[in-house]
Amino acid sequence: MTTPRAQKVSLDITPYYHCVSRCVRHSFLCGEDQFSGKSYEHRRLWVENRILALAQVYCIDICAYAVMHNHYHLVVHINQEKAAQLTNAEVIERWSVEHQLPTIIQRYLHLPLTPTENRQCEVIIEAWRQRLWSLSWLMKELNEEIAKQANQEDHCTGHFWEGRFKSQALLDKKALLAAMTYVDLNPIRAKVSPTPETSQHTSVKKRLDSLENHQPTPAGLHSFTGYEHQDNPAGIPFRLMDYLEWVDFVGRQIREDKPGYIDAHLPAIVSRLSLNQTECLKLCTHLEQNRCGWIGPPEQLLIVKTFFNKQRIHGIYC
Template identity: 40%
Template sequence: MPRPPRSSQFDASEVCIVHAVQRCVRRAFLAGLDHVSGKDYSFRKEWIRRRMEALASAFAVDVLSYAILSNHLHQIIRNRPDVAALWSDREVATRWLKVYPGRRIEEHLAEPTENDVKALCADKERLAEVRKRLSDISWFMRALAEPIARMANKQEERTGRFWEGRFKAQRIVDEAGLLACSMYVDLNPVRAAIAESPEKSVHTSAYDRIEADKGRQIISAAFDLKPIPTEEAGQKIRDTPLDQLRKERKAKRRNPTGRKVRRDGWLAPMKLKPDKLVSDAEVHTHGFRSSDRGFLNLEWADYKQLLNWTAKQSVAGATTELPKPLAKTITELGIDASMWRDLVWNWQKYFGKSSCVGSPESMKANAKRTGHHHCRGQASVSCCFS
């Protein structure tokens, strides 16, 4: 059965949450230890994480959860056209040109100048299209995948595909589906038996939040959202040797803003603020992410407790009882607490071939929205909901 068209799953003009999966070509371990050649490409996981972090600072897209494995990656992302609508024309132009500087005579500079920003601002039709693209999940994924593929091919001095094809997308249609999907994503390394616990699952959102709790910071990969003054750029090109310009550009790519950030500072906060209206965009103003809006009615401490409990239920039929406060939280979302472990650990059984994720009722409503009678997986997942 072919995958549904993107237009039926999400729209850049409306806020929605998507579980995106991008696999390496032939599911080869192109970001891990290649058992055929014996080469270890695990360092590429940090390439992917840093690129994701950089894009989170420029796009109107919130990264809620993620996990990067040796042959694929998972993300839960939320597009924010409401945030993009509040950016000034200058902000939109600068953000776009930071991600896509275009063909430039001074390739060693490759930073947008004031004149570049003004030129894009003057083209109102083009600017409107760019504003829409900055809140488009497909453009976010494109901006993530292409540079990683080019870097890997350049490193290995070869051509061809790095990624399997277009990313798989599942629309998340309610909070029950979002909680279960977030747990599934964070526990991917544990499920794959490459990490013993979330605390050791490097390159996951859970690991970043756990490390941030300990006060850990990282060098920020966020774009420096300031164009270069045109006169300064021209003078620098005239007065600075080419080799030095290239070295400076390489150094700036490592830390564009010269700042550090909490390990999870580029991720969307977890807890939704009860005093905030749904219409409030909660625009982030420090340059690390698009907004400060949370995504669950759950404190991080409670999420972590549930995450650790679920991680320990690796053996089918495990009888450890779910703590009552967490069982209550799950039950309030309509999930059968006794089926929680099965829902997360056997995710592929329930949602592996579905175009959306959520309770049977929400999946049915989403099917109706797209002109269908039901969603694939809707019947099988009903046993997990009360």
């Protein structure tokens, strides 16, 4: 039986999620169709640009992404606290980037209103505030725009995406690390790219390019903040260089035909998170091979099961 989205995405459990959307038609989202010979490579940039643009509007931080030939991956952090701290004017400003404002809201910004009109505007603005941290709204606006562009280019109508997006709750830092690694290494596992630095339209490639330009965090991506005791906890709880070393290490393990060898020393993040090397490698390579909605340690999965009053849940231990 399908699990309701409200149970799959619950901030009482975790703010981190891994999402996947797949194309429904035989024609590719991206890449080259071997039957017609037509290239759809340019659509990868559509998806990547749309992801990064919506990240500037929504209070949902993009930790990792990868745009593949018929699907894309996202790892996100839902920042409800950020949305709650926005002023009404800031909510309106963000919403207006992607939507036309109703007349009453335009008047609210520039003209005095009656108490009844003010209350009506407050209701509208609060609904927008809720949407700014809604994962369903982010995915809806991402997928609708790409589907519209693709249908126009293909001169057809109908569904472009395979139903609703799939989501997995990431219950702890190990699950977050595994999901981000899995996503950033997708082109390498598919043998589309040989290394992370050549993996076009991925977050790891975007971060590496940004480092070359002496900018630690690219626009639209969530920043790495390192250890939790540092002054700025609002970010991915790893050091960027540790993460890049870890991605390279795991990439060598799952690409048996890749030249090179594994250094004896592992990235500091391994010991810091008390990762079991074999278990984490298995998790990084089998993230989507099991029907699961939650990823985390046994004690966290038990909390999820108790929270939703379920006798059984589909989860992966890590």
